[in-house]
Amino acid sequence: MPRIAKYDFKKIEKRWKDYWQKEGFFKVDNADANKKFYYLNMFPYPSGTLHVGHGRNYIIGDAFSRYKKMRGFDVLNPMGFDAFGLPAENAAIENKTHPREWTIANIEGMKKQFYEWGIVYDWDREVRTCEPDYYRWNQWLFIQFYKRGLVYRSESFANWCTGCETVLANEQVIDGRCERCNSAVIKKKLTQWYFKITQYAEQLLNDLEKLQYWPERVRKMQFNWIGRSEGVEVEWTIKDSGKKFRTFTTRPDTIFGVTFMALAPEHPLAEEFITQETNSQRKREMQEFVQKSLQEGEIMRAAADAEKKGIFTGRYVINPMNDEAVPIYIANYVLMEYGTGAVQGVPAHDQRDFDFAKKHGIKIRCVIDAPENQGEVNSLSKDKGRWESEGGAPRQKELQAAYESHGWLINSGEFNGIPSQEAFRKIGEHLKNRGQGNFSVKYKLRDWLISRQRYWGAPIPMIHCEKCGIVPVPEKDLPVLLPDVPFIGKKGLAEIPEFYNTKCPQCKGPAKRDTDTMDTFVDSSWYFLRYISPKDDQKPFDTKDVNRWLPIDQYVGGVEHAILHLMYSRFFTKALRDMGMLNFDEPFARLFTQGMIEHKSYRCSEHNWILPQEVKEGNRCPHCNRLLQVDMHKMSKSKLNVISPQEVIDQYGADTERIYTLFMGPPERDIEWSTEGVRGSFRFLNRLWTLVLKHAKKASEAKGHIKVGEFTGAEKKVWHKLHATIKAVSEDIEGFHFNTAVSSVMELVNEITVYTETQGKKANYALVKRAFDDLVLIISPFVPFVAEELWRRLGHDDAVLKQRWPEYDTRAIESVDREIVIQVNGKVRDRMVLSPEIAENRVELEKRAVAQIQSRLDGQTVQKIIVVPGKLVNIVVR
């Protein structure tokens, strides 16, 4: 037996790395594709070096694309970079460089990493959002949106990140803190640009139904985020002034229970009341309260258990239903951005109002009685004070909490005794008829604030002229280039006069450019369209080609984008469709969200995060010997718990990293990176290599065809396993079950190993050859390097990617002997191995099973025999 060369992954990987790229296996011609498949990974932010956690996303994509390619699809799998954004500015300040240099260097580094991983993209289609040939179209689209009324400028209270010194979209505020830097977010009154995404709220909501191949939870998240609710807008009149304002309520049936009114601190009336207040002390108190509420911003006010604070304005408002006057408060729990910024307080039937009322000694009036009291409604409605705590001690009991469910109306005048759902409609109509309200639908979804006071982003293409007002930059003057000046740090374009001083396109007089840049989510809301015609300098994308290639057949990325990016992209798609630039409603037909890779992280109470290799024995800090806190966290540079792909590649090769990443667990789940697991995958590749090389020569010289009919038992087993594996792997890849796909291939390798070891020289090499060929092909999406190498060693001279994916033969899968289980009272007692014909024959199965197990049945009465053909026989005895 000749010595087998060891698995020299370095040599092998070097040999094939360039090959796929050079041959352009994943280049597709827009016009030339017949069976299109648009696969897309979310493009990365070029933050620097990638770790093995990032790798998961791209490895899945590459494996899937290779599979689809071998299935005969014209696969488009492009890649690009979400290259604008704040981290580049921060890094630039830190490293005394320019955001552009930092970004470009990172992009180059990341492209090299893709190459090391054996990941093949069509780089001719690369998109970089920070390049003028991309953001030019960002600006162009902004202007088109503006012309269609989808962009507006408005002064309002915006989320202001105190760390980044810029405004944030609602979606970027997490628990009152900045999504990126975790600094406190406050409310600041600013004039900003908005995209009118709310105009599409209804469609964004309804079309979720079309996304049946999206993970249910992502749809749910979007559903909740849009947050549609039906209710009634009610018009109220301020006592003594006659001035009117509106509230929104989803429970108009409780309107007789209104015992106070609450305004958001930002509400215009709040300001008005303060201005008009003559009592100087009250004036000051109100001022202070409003100011403090705004400063607390989202952090304090967002917490559900935060204290409900408020202040009486000294004013009253008239209830349109019963002409009662109730006090008006300013309350910190009322949000200006939702509904009308004013809430009618019904303490008896809303927990928040209840808490507020208790705190401020406001009376509580029950107007809904629980449904179980149905029979008493009439008497209850007469017994006006029964549940009421106003005017002295409550007659029955004091309320402990608000009753928020439905029931029957009481204390509600002519509406007493009506079920609350019905009262919703009746009271709504009543108000409508009297011109004091109307039915209304509100959304939690807010318009998308896209202004950012930063440098490293696409400039907003607008000009402010004193004479002409706001004028869009003429399309022929696009792009509005980012000024190429030495980077000046934090304040952005507003500090660069040579940028903002310009001429008005209309009157030619002196004017100023808008100094805001766009939220980078604008960039990523349409990049998947640009991939179709990345070089087009006449338009953002080619409508005809886009309509042919989209929707994207498979989109893959992290769940963290479940709301922001995916919602914005859906909005863009719908807006572009209405502009006639597209003909589809939804951009991503199928979505898969992959989980994160985690790794142990070590933290010292004194020295913060510690590198794993520095940790001393017993999990102690290398600096102070304190016991470290050990936790599992997703890999991140800041926690010092990243594994670099290069380490793995140097030690075991890219194929090992690839197959381990796919094998480690279900791709949708978060999972811990295991160094031992990596070694196991490496061992497997060694076994694969040795097995094939040991027999490659004989196999490739094997003469004659496979004669299935003449197979021995052992040969049949291999034949069966081969086809069963092809089936399993194909189905698993289609379903994104890469972990089980890999384990199936491992089983096949084990099976062939057993066969060749036990048969020795008697082995059927025609069969072995066929098994090797198919094995190498089905494993190739996972480990392309070693597969390409083995393919050549098996005597082929054409690329693996040019081969067709093996087909399985159902007969081969079915024709193997079956092991039938014999149970007595549901417990396995014996087995028998039978040919497929007998195993499928009920009568025969029962007969044989009973015969075989007879000795065990002595003295017991057989009550019943259950036969499951091909599986088992269960004999029930007593």
Added chain:
RNA sequence: GCGAGGGUGGCGGAAUUGGCAGACGCGCAGGACUUAGGAUCCUGUGGGGUAACCCGUGGGGGUUCGAGUCCCCCCCUUCGCACCA
């Protein structure tokens, strides 16, 4: 609080329509080869029992010849949303 996942060996995880629980891999144990091995290869490996067998999928009930899988109740856990009137 609301919503959605998830609880299976020492670990990651497998198990069509209910039909052999623990595939595959890690780890561990024993052995082989080695000057050596944290390399490689082979064998074994859910728990208990000499054995026949018994017990085992978070806990408790139920349906069924048969339940990880279906139904009811409970516990734990992860994630998302969280004063949206």
